[in-house]
Amino acid sequence: MWCVLKGCQRKVRRPFADTLAQQKVVEPANQCPEDTEPHTVTICAFLVDWQQLAATMHIQPVSPPPLPLGVLGVSPKHWWVGVSCGFVYVALSLGLSAIYLTLLQPAFSNDLWWPRYNVTVHQALLIDLFNAALATQANGTIDLLASWTVIDKSYDSSVATAEIYPTYMRRLVWAELSSVEYAVVNLRSMSGSWSLWMCTQYCWVDLQRQFEVAHTAGRQQRCADRYSANGAVYMETMLRNQDWDDFIANYGGDGGIFTISVQAWLEQVPSGQLWLAATASARRTTTVPQEIAYWRTQNITSYKLQWQNRIQGGLSETIIVENAFGIEEGVTVKSLPQTMEAWTSYAMYWFPVDDFTVLQSMNMSLIRSADNAFVQLSPIAFEDLLGLQDADGDYIRQ
Numbered sequence: 001m002w003c004v005l006k007g008c009q010r011k012v013r014r015p016f017a018d019t020l021a022q023q024k025v026v027e028p029a030n031q032c033p034e035d036t037e038p039h040t041v042t043i044c045a046f047l048v049d050w051q052q053l054a055a056t057m058h059i060q061p062v063s064p065p066p067l068p069l070g071v072l073g074v075s076p077k078h079w080w081v082g083v084s085c086g087f088v089y090v091a092l093s094l095g096l097s098a099i100y101l102t103l104l105q106p107a108f109s110n111d112l113w114w115p116r117y118n119v120t121v122h123q124a125l126l127i128d129l130f131n132a133a134l135a136t137q138a139n140g141t142i143d144l145l146a147s148w149t150v151i152d153k154s155y156d157s158s159v160a161t162a163e164i165y166p167t168y169m170r171r172l173v174w175a176e177l178s179s180v181e182y183a184v185v186n187l188r189s190m191s192g193s194w195s196l197w198m199c200t201q202y203c204w205v206d207l208q209r210q211f212e213v214a215h216t217a218g219r220q221q222r223c224a225d226r227y228s229a230n231g232a233v234y235m236e237t238m239l240r241n242q243d244w245d246d247f248i249a250n251y252g253g254d255g256g257i258f259t260i261s262v263q264a265w266l267e268q269v270p271s272g273q274l275w276l277a278a279t280a281s282a283r284r285t286t287t288v289p290q291e292i293a294y295w296r297t298q299n300i301t302s303y304k305l306q307w308q309n310r311i312q313g314g315l316s317e318t319i320i321v322e323n324a325f326g327i328e329e330g331v332t333v334k335s336l337p338q339t340m341e342a343w344t345s346y347a348m349y350w351f352p353v354d355d356f357t358v359l360q361s362m363n364m365s366l367i368r369s370a371d372n373a374f375v376q377l378s379p380i381a382f383e384d385l386l387g388l389q390d391a392d393g394d395y396i397r398q
Helices: 016-024 050-056 076-108 119-134 167-176 182-189 192-197 217-227 235-239 242-250 257-266 268-278 288-297 352-362 383-388
Strands: 315-322 327-334
Touching: 076 315, 076 383, 167 315, 182 235, 182 288, 192 242, 192 352, 217 327, 235 268, 242 257, 257 352
Parallel strands: none
Antiparallel strands: 315 327
């Protein structure tokens, strides 16, 4: 629809700049005539005082464009000299950087920043030296330049090799790691399922030696003569540091191997009842230092297990090597997995779990003073049980 413009005009004399600053449309003072025809849009035009508008306008200066190099007075010859110098600078920077990296490469080849240090030669020798030292001492200082630090071995192989002896782990378990402090901490971290798989022939149930459990009278006497200071021959030292609920879930309850072979008889005597109650709550009510002190009051000085070759224990040892900048790196000197072996030590003893399992099947107690003690049975020779042969290959018990 086209709009019809009609004449109602009015002059408005106002500076154009003021109008822009106010940012609003100036409405006319009066309306257009009332006789405007229907469907007609009336636009009231305003006249601007162009003279006053021109007076308020300002001319802004415009910067001229930059002049060419030739106009500035730089000759083409000098311009090429600058470009050439730039190229030379870049080339020298790249070349010197490459030389610098080449000089650092021997030190950057390993995390310790030791020039020409590698895994197959230097680290293998370092591992052998530490393994040789650890075989005879657990702590102290080592002089790597001493006369004994000589390894009769060639280190020219492309594959790193190190001398590791499986017997080292056994020495740790049966000699070095046998203190009361070490035993208490590790017994508390051991699961209930593993508790009866420690290779030890128990001599007594309790530390007061009321309940004897040795296989023979001769063995019981040897326990009193030789092993009374060894915490590993007492069931109590193990049970006091176990989560009792976890242990009972594995070996107790109705018909459990611990229930039949030990617990059932203890529940029939007052001293046994008191012992069970105290032992079941010992871990919850004592701290590690308190438990260690309790062992000391019972004259326990060590915790040594019996040798066996059924389970070859795993081992991992790491040393920390520090360079002159204080940067440290861990180096594994031993890593032996746990393995199952031939178990020739079976002829001497198996595991406590086997004792308990056999007695459960016969509904008999391991406690020698019990009414249903295993000592009431006729003894069975190991030769008969295992079918052992003599030096000539004969079954002497058959």
